[in-house]
Amino acid sequence: MISALVYSEGTAVAYDDLAAARTAVGTTWVHVADATDAEVDAVAEAFDLHPLAVDDVRGDVRAKTEEFADHTFVLVKSARLTAGETTFEKEVSTRPVGVFVGRDWVVTLSFEPTGPIDRVMDAVERGDERLLHRGPDFTAYRVVDTIVDAYFDLLDDVETDIEEIEEEVTMSTDIETLEKINDVRRDLLSFRKQVWPAREAVGVLARGDPAQVQPQTEKYFRDVHDHLVQIVDLTETYRDLVAGARDIYLNTLSQSTNEVMKVLTVVATIFIPLTFVVGVYGMNFADSPYNMPELGWTFGYPATMLGMALLVAVLLVHFRRRGYL
CATH class of the missing domain: 1.10.287 (Helix Hairpins)
Incomplete structure (x- = not known):
C-alpha cells in the first residue's frame, strides 16, 4: 500500500501519482507499508533512495542514521509484546521502519503494517497545524517520536509482569515462576538490543549533523533522545529487579x-x-x-x-x- 500526501500551510492533498506528488509544491510525504517489492522499487526510483538503505529496511539490522547526497536515512524499530507459546510467555516483536528525509519530501517505508505511522499520517490528513506548518524533518521527528513513545507502553507491560513475579517468588517455588522470570529477562535483553542503537541513531539527529535537519527541529529530536535515555535507564532498572527476583526465588528454593x-x-x-x-x-x-x-x-x-x-x-x-x- 502506498499513500502520498502533499501538504503546506493549511492544506493536505492526497496524490495517486508518485511523479506528480514528487514535483508538487509543498512537503511531500509518501508512506509505504506492507507493499510489494515492485511498489517499493517504484518509490525508491521516484525519490532516488539508496538501494542499500532499502535493503536495510528489508533486513534485520540495528537502528542507525546514514547521510546520503540528497537525503538522510533513519532506521528505527517499532516494538511490542506478543503472546508466546505458553499462556504466560511473551516476546518482543520488532518491525523495522525506514525514514528517508529529503529537502522537501519524506518517505516512510515498512514491510509490515505500522500503527504509529498511520496515526501521524491521519493527523496530517485532518489538518494538524503543528505538522502542516513544518517541513519534512519535523514529520520525521513525529514518526520517530510516536514509535519511541510506544516503548513506554511495552515497559509498562513488563513492569506489570515484574510486580506479579515479585509477589509470586515470596510465596511459591513453582517451576512456572522461574520460567516467568527467565521469559522477562529475555524480553528485556531483546528490548535493550533495540533501544541502545536507537539512542545512538537519534543522537545524530539531535546534534543536527544531517543537512536535512533544520536548527529549529534539533530540539525536538533532543527530546526524543532524552526519552530514549530514560527508556534505557528503565530497562536497566527492570533488569536489576528481575535479577533480584531471580535471586529471591533461588534463595527461597534453597x-x-x-x-x-x-x-x-x-x-x-x-x-x-x-x-x-x-x-x-x-x-x-x-x-x-x-x-x-x-x-x-x-x-x-x-x-x-x-x-x-x-x-x-x-x-x-x-x-x-x-x-x-
Missing part, C-alpha cells in the same frame, strides 16, 4: 530444600537409636551361655516399647528446644 532436609535429618536421627534397640534384641540369643535375661522377662516387650517411646519423646523435646522443629 531455604525450602533446607527445611525438607532438616525434617528428614530429624526423622533419621530419631530412628537411629530405635533401630539400634530392635537390632540388639533381634539377635535372639536365647540358648546362648550369655543369655539375654530380658528375653524371658514377662514385661520385657512392653518395657522395651516404653523405653523406645521415652527415647523418641526426649529427642523431640531436644530438637524443638534447639529450633529444629
Whole structure:
C-alpha cells in the first residue's frame, strides 16, 4: 500500500501519482507499508533512495542514521509484546521502519503494517497545524517520536509482569515462576538490543549533523533522545529487579530444600537409636551361655516399647528446644 500526501500551510492533498506528488509544491510525504517489492522499487526510483538503505529496511539490522547526497536515512524499530507459546510467555516483536528525509519530501517505508505511522499520517490528513506548518524533518521527528513513545507502553507491560513475579517468588517455588522470570529477562535483553542503537541513531539527529535537519527541529529530536535515555535507564532498572527476583526465588528454593532436609535429618536421627534397640534384641540369643535375661522377662516387650517411646519423646523435646522443629 502506498499513500502520498502533499501538504503546506493549511492544506493536505492526497496524490495517486508518485511523479506528480514528487514535483508538487509543498512537503511531500509518501508512506509505504506492507507493499510489494515492485511498489517499493517504484518509490525508491521516484525519490532516488539508496538501494542499500532499502535493503536495510528489508533486513534485520540495528537502528542507525546514514547521510546520503540528497537525503538522510533513519532506521528505527517499532516494538511490542506478543503472546508466546505458553499462556504466560511473551516476546518482543520488532518491525523495522525506514525514514528517508529529503529537502522537501519524506518517505516512510515498512514491510509490515505500522500503527504509529498511520496515526501521524491521519493527523496530517485532518489538518494538524503543528505538522502542516513544518517541513519534512519535523514529520520525521513525529514518526520517530510516536514509535519511541510506544516503548513506554511495552515497559509498562513488563513492569506489570515484574510486580506479579515479585509477589509470586515470596510465596511459591513453582517451576512456572522461574520460567516467568527467565521469559522477562529475555524480553528485556531483546528490548535493550533495540533501544541502545536507537539512542545512538537519534543522537545524530539531535546534534543536527544531517543537512536535512533544520536548527529549529534539533530540539525536538533532543527530546526524543532524552526519552530514549530514560527508556534505557528503565530497562536497566527492570533488569536489576528481575535479577533480584531471580535471586529471591533461588534463595527461597534453597531455604525450602533446607527445611525438607532438616525434617528428614530429624526423622533419621530419631530412628537411629530405635533401630539400634530392635537390632540388639533381634539377635535372639536365647540358648546362648550369655543369655539375654530380658528375653524371658514377662514385661520385657512392653518395657522395651516404653523405653523406645521415652527415647523418641526426649529427642523431640531436644530438637524443638534447639529450633529444629
